[in-house]
Amino acid sequence: MKYKNEEVEFKILEEKRIVTILFADLKGFTFLSEKLSPEEVKEIMDKIFLEMTEIVERNGGYVDKYIGDSIMALFGAKEFYGDDAERCIRSALEMQKRIDEFNREIEEIIKDIKLSLRIGINTGEVVTGYIGKKREGDFTVFGDAVNIAKRIEEICEPGKVWVSENTYNLTKRAFDFKEIPEIPLKGKTERI
Numbered sequence: 001m002k003y004k005n006e007e008v009e010f011k012i013l014e015e016k017r018i019v020t021i022l023f024a025d026l027k028g029f030t031f032l033s034e035k036l037s038p039e040e041v042k043e044i045m046d047k048i049f050l051e052m053t054e055i056v057e058r059n060g061g062y063v064d065k066y067i068g069d070s071i072m073a074l075f076g077a078k079e080f081y082g083d084d085a086e087r088c089i090r091s092a093l094e095m096q097k098r099i100d101e102f103n104r105e106i107e108e109i110i111k112d113i114k115l116s117l118r119i120g121i122n123t124g125e126v127v128t129g130y131i132g133k134k135r136e137g138d139f140t141v142f143g144d145a146v147n148i149a150k151r152i153e154e155i156c157e158p159g160k161v162w163v164s165e166n167t168y169n170l171t172k173r174a175f176d177f178k179e180i181p182e183i184p185l186k187g188k189t190e191r192i
Contacts, residue, residue, distance in 0.1 A: 014129035020075040020088040020167060021122055021146050022061070023153035024052065024095055028115040029069035035113060045069070048102065048115075055094045059087040064140050070153075077128050077141050085123050085170040092119045092161040120153025122146075122164040148192060151185035164192060 026048065033041050052071055053063045061075040061084075073091065076084035099117050103110075124145025130138045148164060156162040168177060182191035 014127065016125060017076060017080070017128055017141075018123060019077045019126045019128070019141055019145065020085045020170075021124075021126075021141070021149035022056075022071075022073040022075070022088050022092060022119060023121075023150050024071045024073070024092070024117050024119045025153055026069040026099075026115060026117060027158045028113050031113050032110060032115070035110065040109070044106065044109075048099070051098055051102075052095055055098065056091050059091040059094075060084070061087060061091055062139075072146075072150075074141060077126070078139065085121075085167050086174045088121055088123075089161065089163065089167070089171055089175055092121060095119065096159065096161060116158040118153055118156040118158050119161040120149050120151070120156050120163075121161065121167050122149035122152060123166040123170055124148065124164075147187070148185065151188065152192070155183060155185070 026045075029045075032044065036044070049066060049071065056063050056071075056073045059075075060079060060081050061073045062078050064072045064074050064077075066072075073088070075081075075088040075091075081087060096117055096119070099115055103114055122145050124143065126141035126143035126145050128139070128141050131140055145166075152162050152164060162180065163171070163177075184191050
């Protein structure tokens with residue numbers, strides 16, 4: 001009976017949704033690792049990841065995973081608010097502000113290192129669900145929208161937040177944007 005309950009729960013959570021995906025990559029991590037002890041690096045990374053996670057969660061998002069010195073966050077995957085793309089952009093802007101403040105706080109420790117974030121955001125259709133075991137921590141999303149968000153982050157300038165046209169169209173009344181030309185993304189046939 002327990003197995004059937006788990007099976008039903010799994011099928012309910014596996015659905016198509018429109019989700020906004022954020023990838024944030026910390027620039028300066030390698031240089032930081034070279035200059036400081038592993039313990040100091042871990043302490044700094046723990047603080048940064050905890051604060052970035054708090055920002056995401058405060059805005060209604062969910063941190064899907066940490067990948068090295070990057071964070072993948074989802075808005076509209078577990079809970080849908082209707083303004084998930086806006087919540088995602090607000091998170092990104094707060095993250096950028098916080099990393100600047102963080103640099104000032106640890107200036108004495110890392111005099112010649114400036115940490116920055118590259119943030120890429122995309123909104124699109126995904127399938128939500130669990131990968132592998134059916135546990136809370138394994139909940140994620142699948143679909144090309146995730147790949148596009150990651151590719152946008154990879155080409156984004158440090159200290160910036162770049163969004164796809166899909167995200168822009170959902171949020172253009174809430175934020176001021178600067179248009180960038182269409183860019184080819186690795187592995188994509190069309191320019192974004």
